[in-house]
Amino acid sequence: ELLRRAEQCVISILKRPGPCALTPAQLVRLSWSLARLGSAQRSGIFEALEARLRDVVGELETKELEALYRLLTDLQLVGQWKLIHDVERALESRQDELQGDPNKAPRKTPFRRRWTRASLMHSVVRSKGRRK
Secondary structure, three states, X not given: OHHHHHHHHHHHHHXXXXXXXXXXXXXXXXHHHHHHHOHHHOOHHHXXXXXXXXXXXXXXXXXXXXXXXXXXXXXXXXXXXXXXXXXXXXXXXXXXXXXXXXXXXXXXXXOOOOOOOOOOOOOOOOOOOOOO
């Protein structure tokens, strides 16, 4: 019940005419948190988010773009293919701009993974082997 009412409230805020009340980073975090809560089954929320996110894709940081791309592809939201395409293009243009230093070699042994709190870079789809 609470999730449904929150979705309706967010949709009404996002569909208001004029500039969006939320910043681009807040839009990404909102979409990530709603997907984490299981709002993917009802794509009305992501259609409303798509309209606002497509306008601000250029303003997002690389980390936010990667999180948004992972979110859309993990949930298989093929209805938002335009947004997925825009995010892919933004990521490609940033990779072209940020070429690594050719004098630095990649790390031979990877860093050890430790338990961390869920963040934007974590998948929204829970794996079956994990405990809840």
